Every structure is written in structure tokens, then in C-alpha cells.
Amino acid sequence: MKNEIGIKVENLTKIYGTGENAVHVLENASLEVKKGEFAALVAPSGAGKTTLLMMLGCVIEPTSGKIWLGEELVWDEDHWSISDTKKIRREKIGFIFQAHYLIPFLNVIENIKLVPLVNGWSETKAEKKAMELLEYFDIKDKREAMPSELSGGQNQRVAIARALSNEPQIILADEPTAALDMERAVKVIKLLRKIVEEQNVAIIMVTHDERLLPYCDKILSIQNRKVVTTTPDQHLIV
């Protein structure tokens, strides 16, 4: 199943605002991440990492260019070529953020079941999936706990479990380990690595931590408003 497109971007341009206030973030940027590939996205603050992730997640509109998620063309130059961006987001994509954004008044398993239930899964199917994920992430005993009762690392594992609950083809992670110490960060990365390999998903993860790059297959960086692709060993030599 290797070599299938996970995420593909061609000549993507993003300009915020117009005229004197225009901010040119990306200009004809291209990239590709295959299914089963773990890509890191590294660039200085303000370079456009979050903007890129939000366009890939069908949250904000590009100015021009093309975006494919899997085989599906989702943005075609000046319009979404899919009828429902929310549906694509719910069904194809898992988001993980630096701050975990668990819903504070739902317990762990309710947080994980939420998106599958919104997607129309039955209670039985959602419950089964949530239990599988809790087991996988070794947090089954916390299933009834409220987010406020968990440690930072446990919260982040629940957030990752939740991102996987809809069986996404694509995971977009914006500094998922920034709030964790190195040992926990590596644990989270190894879990993501395992998911990439076992479930054939494509991941793009924004990170500032060079020590995590060896766990990734490719490095995307934003330079002069373009995306430059290298491998972890090339990156360390530079």
C-alpha cells in the first residue's frame, strides 16, 4: 500500500490581506507526503507553518494552487472542489494541537467518542473504537476520568486517541509535544510513528525540537515562501 498519496500540494500560494497590508506567506509551494510517511514541518516562527496546516485541514482558504487529500482534489486554484469541508475534516483528518483542547466537561471516553458519534457511528461502534484506542495508549483505567484529573502526558495521549477515533487517513499535528518534557515527547513521537506504520496514515507534524527529527521520514521546511523537502540525516548535516 506504499506510494499512495496522503497529502499533495502543488503551487500553493497564500496571501493574507490586500494592497499595502498584504502578507505573502507561501508562493507556489509544493510538497508531497505519502501514506505511511511521517513528515516534520520545521521553520522559524511566522514562516507559515500553522497557515499551511490549516489550509491542508480545509480550515482556511488558499489564494491559489491545488491540494489533494488522498486521491481527492480538495482545493482547485480558487475554490474548494468538495461540497463540504467540515465533512472532509471530520472523516479524513485528525488534528492534534500543542494545547490538547479536550472538552473539559466530558470524561476521557466521551471526548474520544464525540467525533465518531457526530459522524453517525452507532454508540456500540464508537464505544468499541474508543476502548481499542484507550488500550493502545495504555490509559484504559482513566476512561471515566475528567481531563482536569489527568497529567499533561496523559491528556496528550487522550488527545491523540481522539484524533485517531475517526480512523483518519491524515494527521495534522501543530507542536504536539511542546508542552511535554523530552522523555514524554519521545514517547508521543514513537506512538505516532507506530500509527503511521500500522495504519498507513500520512502525518505532518510541526516541531521546533531537532531531537525529534530522526524519528521522521522527511523534513519539510519553509524557505523563501517555498517548501523545501529533505531527509533527517541531510538536515542534521546542515
Ligand SMILES: Nc1ncnc2c1ncn2[C@@H]1O[C@H](COP(=O)(O)OP(=O)(O)O)[C@@H](O)[C@H]1O
Ligand atoms: N489571519 C491572519 N491575517 C493576517 N496575517 C496573518 C493571519 N494569520 C497569520 N498571519 C501572518 O502570516 C504569517 C505566518 O503565520 P503562521 O502561519 O502563524 O506562522 P507559524 O505558524 O510558522 O509561526 C505571519 O506573518 C502571521 O503574522
Ligand SMILES: [Mg+2]
Ligand atoms: Mg504556528
